[in-house]
Amino acid sequence: MTKRVLLVEDDASIALVITAALEAEGFEVDRCDSIADRDRFLARHHYKLLLTDVMLTDGDGIETLGGVREADPALPIIILSAQNTLDTAVRASDTGAFEYFPKPFDLEELIRTVTQAIGKAEATDIDVPQDVTQGLPLVGRSAAMQAVYRMITRVLRNDLTVLILGESGTGKELVAEAIHQLGNRRSGPFIAVNTAAIPAELIESELFGHEKGAFTGAVARSIGKFEQASGGTLFLDEIGDMPMQAQTRLLRALQSGKVRRVGGRDEITLDCRIVAATNRDLLPMIAAGTFREDLYYRLAVVPIELPPLRERTDDIEALSRHFLAKAATEGLPRRQLSSTGAEILARQPWRGNVRELRNFIYRVALLAREEVIDAVAIEPLLTQSEGASSPRIDDVSPPATSDLAYAVSAWLTDNAPPHGEIYDAALAAFERPLFLNVLAQTGGNQLRAAQQLGINRNTLRKRLSDLGISPEDYLVRD
Template identity: 65%
Template sequence: MNARQGQLLLVEDDSAIATVITAALEDEGFGIVRCQSIAERDRQLASGQFDAMLTDVKLSDGDGLATIASVRDHAPDMPVIVLSAQNTLDTAVRASDSEAFEYFPKPFDLDELVRAVRQAAGDRGEASRAPEPDAIEGMPLVGRSQAMQGVYRMITRVLRNDLTVLVTGESGTGKELVAEAIHQLGSRRTGPFVAVNAAAIPADLIESELFGHEKGAFTGAIAQAIGKFEQANGGTLFLDEIGDMPAEAQTRLLRALQSGRIRRVGGRQEITIDVRIIAATHRDLAPMIASGAFREDLFYRINVVPINVPPLRERREDIGVLSRHFLAEAVEDGLPRRQLAADALAALEQREWRGNVRELRNVIYRLALMSREDVIDAASLVDIIGTDTLAEGTGRGEGNPIATALADWLERENPPEGTLHASAIAALEKPLIEHALALTGNQLRAAKLLGINRNTLRKRISDLDIEPDRFCRPLGR
């Protein structure tokens, strides 16, 4: 056993967890006083001195997290470490708001807990204080998996500062929702949240979008325009898909981040701006830096705090809670109230979900719209959405709707020599458009993804007899 490190108060009514924690911390030289209720905790605090406290949230006589304020009456400087099986963003933020030294969702890594206790007992009185946020009901991030707990913990660590955050993850994982959560729960929540998608803006217009322009700065600039930086002044600027930003715009962005000042296109006056930057990308920036496609100095400027959002296939245990969340959301949007049978949920959990949470949401909305029954079972699910159209396929291309369409076409057609390319493109247009609608959830984003005009997309949808409601979320979302 190590030398005496300090006295700890453990508030935990699960005997098995308490035994494991006690053994680990006693091996580190800590003395442990264990209690199982809020009332017993308060008696111990009134009669003794402790270097740190570890507390569960759900206790037999109340919410251990909600009563931390009363702990401060007895020990205002004592660090508190929160343990919880209620593994939501709500709990993580409540722990941060209550001045908790650290938050650990169950099950937790025992070594990490021991390190946190050592730091808390050694840094007594240095626990950071979070601002008092507005109500956090309606936070869009959903999930209780271990993978999401890491995201929640990182979010809570950047709420009290203006450090630049880089959110990475595959398309559809919810990177913008992470940015919104940081803004809505952070110190800039009363300011504007302005989002700009670098991939959706033509390269020759992106500088004007970011920094604004003066009248006459270029052809078509008939009036002065305020850019996203100025619009976000005092708040948060979310730069989505920053990996798609043109090189010249990267240079101007870096200069703005370094100096805190911008200049409108065609302007001479520098404007001081006060914004928090949150950037996001689905790309791997390392090879882009190596090839010169992305500035290394800009990467270091935006990658102060990295947050990686896991793909849905790495958090399959969240599919159930996400599905129920989207079914409830669909009711708010005017769709019928539906439930998922156990076999339907099991089928959803086996899908590949290459479109991640965005794809799951679209599928749930489609089920809510198309189902004839209030309880959707596996057979109904297959009737409505088919087998896993995005699953890993075989060499023939099974699972991918575009590859499958091409394979089927090649088997049944024998195009004349010299017409294969044009004929194949025509055969693939319908599944390609349907796939874009399913991935994006609406026609405007599908048009941007395909690189065509929205009116052109509408005409092709009509000409090809595509039913967009099968793939798109309801209007108004």
């Protein structure tokens, strides 16, 4: 039987390469470069597979696939795209596409996938609305992030347990939130638990809840995080720091699908998806006997490994511009990044990953004296340490009083007369982002933050209260 494939690609060189490779494998290939021609070909012939680009000469190839799906629900579709964002990957998944390949792609893998798709000759109905993807905080078009996006799309239509691996600051909780927001349980709650921040003696009570009188201080029944996440997603962050006893109870809960509150007798059936994360290498911990091997395999049904920023340097410029735009919405001056500024940022190792870059960009936005941020503005803030090519954000000295005074006075000159309520509002516009960034850098330690700011601790506490700043505002998530 003829294996006839329709290729819709407006880049002639890419179309030629794909066609030659498919024909070498025995496929018959029809080619076109527009949506209109695609629809004419599909109306005239029966195809085993549709292979289509997204941005075509007459429109968006994904947006118009609805009619194709209605006409032939069983037609396997493979989507190619140079628009390499999570939004594109999810939109491709929403069409019921068999696979999504970001450009550039591995040609041999593409041909293998075409063969597999035709062999299965099936598609999956997907019901996630496209607007769900708007506003997701995952930024990056590098090959490393494309792999992450593709893994995310694979877990959206099921409740398989996911283990997110990656260094501190790579965005593990953001990936967990994306899986929740785009998945089947998006209408339910997203409950995040930092297991490293809970005292060992309280972790079981936090996760499973407790009955009144279960222990000293248990004056009332408490509903645990598993129950709170019912119908939604439970995110267990820093799972590698969980005590062994709690690991055993967690494993039992995952195996049985039930939990029992501390001091309780009744078993409660679980109804939540589990997503866990850690910045630790769990395999050596298993060998050392500090992490249960059976729990690891129960959690790592689908592992997603986040790349450190040094392995996705192509994304640094896009991330920096994203953070500058976000900083402007939070009261900092609106800034632009020049090409020289982007180049010097891309050369830094960013050992604290995306979190460190974010904090640094906020600081530059505050202290830069020009609207356009270039290498001249960035270099003074990049202190060099012996044997290192660039600093961690924690290594950067706090801004000198004169620099801060200059930034404040310059902003006031450009934006408002310094008197009365207008002065107070202007000062608050600078104090709030400054306090948030310094507190984020110090991990919420108010004493260290006050020392860096050059004020006493009581003054800082009062200003935080006046500005309505709480720990939730400055404790940055993975």
